[in-house]
Amino acid sequence: MASKAGQIERLLARNVEEIVERDHLAAALRSGKKLRVKLGIDPTGAKIHIGRAVVLWKLREFQDLGHQIVLIIGDYTALIGDPSDKLAKRPMLAEKDIKANLKTYLPQIGKILDMKKTEVRHNSEWLGKLSFRDVLDLAEIFTIQQMMERENFRERWANHKSISLRELTYPIMQGYDSVAVKADVELGGTDQTFNLLAGRKIQAHYGQNPQDVLITGMLVGTDGRKMSTTWGNVINIADAPQEQFGKTMALRDELIAEYFQCVTNVDEKAWKSELTKESPKLSKQRLAFEVVKLYHGEAAAKKAAKEWETLFSKKDMAAAELPPLKINTREDIRVLDIVMKTEVVSSKSEARRLISAGSVRVGDEVLKDPSAKLIIKEGETLKVGKRHFFRIAA
């Protein structure tokens, strides 16, 4: 393990886009004082991807140095809901969703942080108690002009897109969180810059020392666009080993370095020297291995690497370990119905399309007729599309 000074140096440098009051933070870290380090998360989706994990790993570094992590669940902010949802019923549903999301969230975060040492708070605890008067007091801290400096507001303003009054209160809600938990440091991605800085101002207003702010870069998706679940270019930390490995292999070559730096723990010098002498494919295999290792352990990573090799590189379906698919092997069955059984398609029309396109094969044989009937044997392999494989079970 590196020296404490080394750890601090790394903490302040790797994947860090900007630090506000850098010297102050550096001094605080060296002072030996136990800092309260805040991260706010909105439980909006069910899965956490490796892009969002960047900041969690940063927290882990703080944790390893003995500081107190304070995780704030934005249950109150999320409850208020999106401005485009006008239905009165919405908040009730959201409350349920939030609870469901939280159940899956914390275990995922637990893959990165030591939850026993983490303070988990919900911001409804204090935001729910504020009076209208309190809110006005908070609102007084900022001017419209300051709010409009924010890029996404400015852009929307320019494009005649709506900006709700409520949205303007987001920074003050989040900033007040810092007051409530007496944060010394807050982390976030560059998209959070405005909110993070708002926290400083609000703390000062309430007579607290402004938190230092550490901003991490945003990880791009595997295809080079912004990482987003709707784009399908994400690798989730709870994804199965195989899936993580495969998704990493689908990464664009030019992003390999960035991914090594942002999503793995591999020492910078180590991966840089390797990268220059290896082919992109080899580098990616190493990268994929590291990613899986991080979330599933070394044994799983080794296994995933091997599986990938047999299935995709050697294209040896027969030798690979595949998920079983239960099919009646005694009667003949339509190709269409077999594909439906796999549940990789959302409709029969889609299944027909896939079949007609020649993307379904049993063993080495391509099956192009949706309504052709066949008797399929136990142990045979089935491939549907590019990446769905099964082994027939009785």
Next chain:
RNA sequence: GCGCCGGUGACGGAGUGGUCAAUCGUACUUGACUGUAAAUCAAGCGCCCAUCGGGCUACGCAGGUUCGAAUCCUGCCCGGCGCACCA
């Protein structure tokens, strides 16, 4: 509150009474080529049945006119712009 413009598929954006399940671009899926990379080429891209083909549901919501509506009319909801308001 008044006036004007607009709300179309994942997104952008055509279409302004039948030939519209809806031009086109992007994204996406699949095939070929490959390194499950990129680029390129090709096909597909509402749902259901099907061999050609047929049926159903859709163009903010609800009604109406018509043989026939995404297209016309009425009401409602939502967005933008302008006016008014600004003691």
